[in-house]
Amino acid sequence: MxxxxxxxxxxxxxxxxxAGYVILLxxxxxVPTVYxxxxxxxDSGGAFAGLANFAVGAADFRFxxxxxxxxxxxxxxxxxxxxxxxxxxxxxxxxxxRGVSRTLRFLYYLPGALAGAASVLVWLFLLxxxxxxxxxxxxxxxxxxxxxVIAPGNLPVLxxxxxxxxxxxxxxxxxxxxxxxxxxxVLEAARIDGAGAWQTARRIQIPLLRKWIVYMVILSFAGGxxxxxxxxxxxxxSVGVAGRDYSxxxxxxxxxxxxxxxxxxxxxxxxxxxxxxxxxxxxxVRSGFFDAD
Amino acid sequence: MIRRxxxxxxxxxxxxxxxxxxxxxxxxxxxxxxNAGDAKDGFTQAPQSDGPLTVWVDSTRLAAAQLYQKQHPxxxxxxxxxxxxxxxxxxxxxxxxxFNRTGNGWPDVVFSSQNNEATWAVTAKxxxxxxxxLLPQSTLDGWARNANQPCTVDGVVYCLxxxxxxxxxxxxxxxxxxxxxxxxxxxxEYETLGKKVATEHPGYLVGAAGDTFTPxxxxxxxxxxxxxxxxxxxxxxxxxxAACTRMASLLDNLIAAKSMSVSSVFSSDFDKNxxxxxxxxxxxxxxxxxxxxxxxxxxxxxxxxxxxPHWADDQSPxxxxxxxxxxxxxxxxxxxxxxxxxxxxxxxxxxxQGKVAVGYPAYAPxxxxxxxxxxxxxxxxxxxTGPLQAAAGQxxxxxxxxQFSQEAIWAATVTxxxxxxxxxxxxxxxxxxxxxxxxxxxGYQVTG
Numbered sequence: 001m002x003x004x005x006x007x008x009x010x011x012x013x014x015x016x017x018x019a020g021y022v023i024l025l026x027x028x029x030x031v032p033t034v035y036x037x038x039x040x041x042x043d044s045g046g047a048f049a050g051l052a053n054f055a056v057g058a059a060d061f062r063f064x065x066x067x068x069x070x071x072x073x074x075x076x077x078x079x080x081x082x083x084x085x086x087x088x089x090x091x092x093x094x095x096x097x098r099g100v101s102r103t104l105r106f107l108y109y110l111p112g113a114l115a116g117a118a119s120v121l122v123w124l125f126l127l128x129x130x131x132x133x134x135x136x137x138x139x140x141x142x143x144x145x146x147x148x149v150i151a152p153g154n155l156p157v158l159x160x161x162x163x164x165x166x167x168x169x170x171x172x173x174x175x176x177x178x179x180x181x182x183x184x185x186v187l188e189a190a191r192i193d194g195a196g197a198w199q200t201a202r203r204i205q206i207p208l209l210r211k212w213i214v215y216m217v218i219l220s221f222a223g224g225x226x227x228x229x230x231x232x233x234x235x236x237x238s239v240g241v242a243g244r245d246y247s248x249x250x251x252x253x254x255x256x257x258x259x260x261x262x263x264x265x266x267x268x269x270x271x272x273x274x275x276x277x278x279x280x281x282x283x284x285v286r287s288g289f290f291d292a293d
Numbered sequence: 294m295i296r297r298x299x300x301x302x303x304x305x306x307x308x309x310x311x312x313x314x315x316x317x318x319x320x321x322x323x324x325x326x327x328n329a330g331d332a333k334d335g336f337t338q339a340p341q342s343d344g345p346l347t348v349w350v351d352s353t354r355l356a357a358a359q360l361y362q363k364q365h366p367x368x369x370x371x372x373x374x375x376x377x378x379x380x381x382x383x384x385x386x387x388x389x390x391x392f393n394r395t396g397n398g399w400p401d402v403v404f405s406s407q408n409n410e411a412t413w414a415v416t417a418k419x420x421x422x423x424x425x426x427l428l429p430q431s432t433l434d435g436w437a438r439n440a441n442q443p444c445t446v447d448g449v450v451y452c453l454x455x456x457x458x459x460x461x462x463x464x465x466x467x468x469x470x471x472x473x474x475x476x477x478x479x480x481x482e483y484e485t486l487g488k489k490v491a492t493e494h495p496g497y498l499v500g501a502a503g504d505t506f507t508p509x510x511x512x513x514x515x516x517x518x519x520x521x522x523x524x525x526x527x528x529x530x531x532x533x534x535a536a537c538t539r540m541a542s543l544l545d546n547l548i549a550a551k552s553m554s555v556s557s558v559f560s561s562d563f564d565k566n567x568x569x570x571x572x573x574x575x576x577x578x579x580x581x582x583x584x585x586x587x588x589x590x591x592x593x594x595x596x597x598x599x600x601x602p603h604w605a606d607d608q609s610p611x612x613x614x615x616x617x618x619x620x621x622x623x624x625x626x627x628x629x630x631x632x633x634x635x636x637x638x639x640x641x642x643x644x645x646q647g648k649v650a651v652g653y654p655a656y657a658p659x660x661x662x663x664x665x666x667x668x669x670x671x672x673x674x675x676x677x678t679g680p681l682q683a684a685a686g687q688x689x690x691x692x693x694x695x696q697f698s699q700e701a702i703w704a705a706t707v708t709x710x711x712x713x714x715x716x717x718x719x720x721x722x723x724x725x726x727x728x729x730x731x732x733x734x735x736g737y738q739v740t741g
Binding site: 061144240241256257258259 | 700704736
């Protein structure tokens with residue numbers, strides 16, 4: 001059987017495989033996005049409003065603090081993500097015993113298998129010294145009550161920890177897979193040249209992982225700017241003491257449902273979309289993400 | 294009114310995410326127009342049809358809906374529990390806003406633990422007018438004076454108050470006698486006793502200031518003008534007057550002396566470490582049933598009740614108020630007869646309000662039955678009728694019911710500072726600014 005004969009069958013199968021994704025993408029990605037853009041540039045009566053909705057959002061007293069909160073959170077989270085995910089993936093890869101490596105991969109992935117909101121709930125109990133299984137640790141750090149744990153200064157670190165716990169496992173598995181694509185001959189050559197574990201990681205593995213790391217950062221950045229579930233649940237659990245109006249996404253939610261201003265809510269979500277796209281573009285261009293190997 | 298514990302509240306998840314909003318928006322675009330109904334009883338009524346009566350209640354009011362179902366087995370009911378909008382969670386407004394877009398889904402009757410729902414439910418065209426034909430005036434006249442004031446917009450009643458939440462002074466009668474203390478009648482005596490307790494019986498408490506409704510207990514009773522609603526969209530805020538600062542200083546002094554807790558009475562650490570250390574506790578009428586009897590399981594005959602203290606130089610004693618839930622009837626209901634029957638029963642019946650409800654009924658005849666039942670239960674160390682009835686008429690009227698949640702504002706602005714060791718007095722200006730900011734974001738004219 002030649003390649004020429006095989007081609008028609010492949011081209012029939014491909015659209016069928018992609019169709020499921022495309023339909024969902026259009027229904028739950030593209031249509032809502034277009035609808036949000038329409039709302040962002042119109043007023044409540046549907047007339048063109050220019051940038052008025054963006055101005056209302058930016059002038060709100062909660063807007064700048066929310067940007068600041070998310071910036072702090074992203075800093076903690078992305079740094080933790082890149083450092084720990086890469087380090088843990090490298091460690092996994094070096095583990096000789098296959099059984100141990102497989103078990104650890106499964107364990108890393110496990111928290112991510114909990115639905116987002118449920119895993120945040122786990123943390124709400126974990127962070128309350130009165131009921132937490134690690135209450136002794138919190139008390140040793142000087143935290144006697146839940147209120148002290150969720151002090152405003154602690155929130156970026158707490159949210160980053162929650163997000164890491166729920167999201168990093170999947171990335172560790174992805175990085176581990178990427179490490180397996182590195183040709184054994186390259187690693188062998190490095191070893192013969194006298195490179196130790198550290199040198200191999202720094203000069204061979206991490207440079208070859210660069211695109212995967214960029215990919216992780218792009219997706220995580222976009223997800224991180226949309227921070228919502230963690231502060232929203234914490235806000236409910238702490239009866240509003242911490243986490244209220246914490247992120248731009250929450251502010252958008254409040255505009256829509258508390259201030260009855262869907263248009264400004266849409267404007268804020270369009271801003272988040274633009275920020276995500278711009279940052280992704282910068283990373284893609286700077287890293288040569290789409291360059292052929 | 295009941296505050297639910299943290300675990301329950303946390304479990305009452307709000308279905309969130311932008312996806313839901315996106316879905317709703319798409320659904321709006323796709324949904325057709327509904328049939329125009331008839332104008333009757335002061336609003337345009339939806340075409341009436343058979344089907345289950347949908348009732349939304351919080352976990353505490355579930356007993357009311359279930360009792361009604363038991364007594365009226367012929368009524369088909371769909372009972373849904375939700376967080377009751379506790380602590381200003383805004384769940385109901387969010388859902389109604391979505392239902393308004395999709396054009397269906399509204400509950401027929403809904404309970405809210407918040408008493409400011411009319412501020413948005415009227416403009417959202419959700420709340421049906423109740424005194425324009427749905428309920429006879431003779432029934433409405435049975436509510437305690439001013440009880441339905443938070444429900445009234447331009448003379449039209451849009452919701453019915455479930456319970457009054459006037460504040461009183463709860464105390465441990467056994468300990469007071471044992472230690473030879475007098476129940477304070479003025480705030481000055483209260484502060485003195487608080488400091489005395491701190492030295493003579495360290496660890497014991499004369500109050501708690503860590504709840505979101507702390508300002509409604511102490512600052513409202515002290516006539517602090519933090520929340521003076523002067524018009525449908527106008528509020529006067531002044532948190533630095535003498536009425537505010539002297540109460541804030543009192544709280545600061547007792548917090549420093551450690552006889553005033555900075556934990557929420559519903560927090561796990563209060564329940565674990567401080568619940569058995571309560572000597573005095575200013576708080577709303579529903580503390581008796583829900584906090585002492587319910588959460589803390591305080592034994593019978595221990596809890597006494599006294600009028601809220603007042604400042605020695607104040608000739609007209611005043612009380613605060615913490616909530617007092619409300620019942621709303623949907624203007625979109627297709628089962629108005631069944632909904633009105635349920636609403637009337639749940640707010641006025643002796644079977645529920647008089648005998649089962651945890652809070653002081655807002656409907657006066659039921660309140661008589663309720664007080665008699667409390668007295669007959671023998672749970673309290675003294676007569677509850679006098680102090681509760683007196684306090685019901687002493688709630689300071691200049692603290693209003695705005696659309697913005699005073700509880701949520703206090704929680705976000707003052708509580709973290711309190712936990713970090715700042716004084717309340719030092720945070721009063723920040724509190725004022727926060728109230729003004731949130732009020733303006735809801736379209737209020739703010740003067741201060």
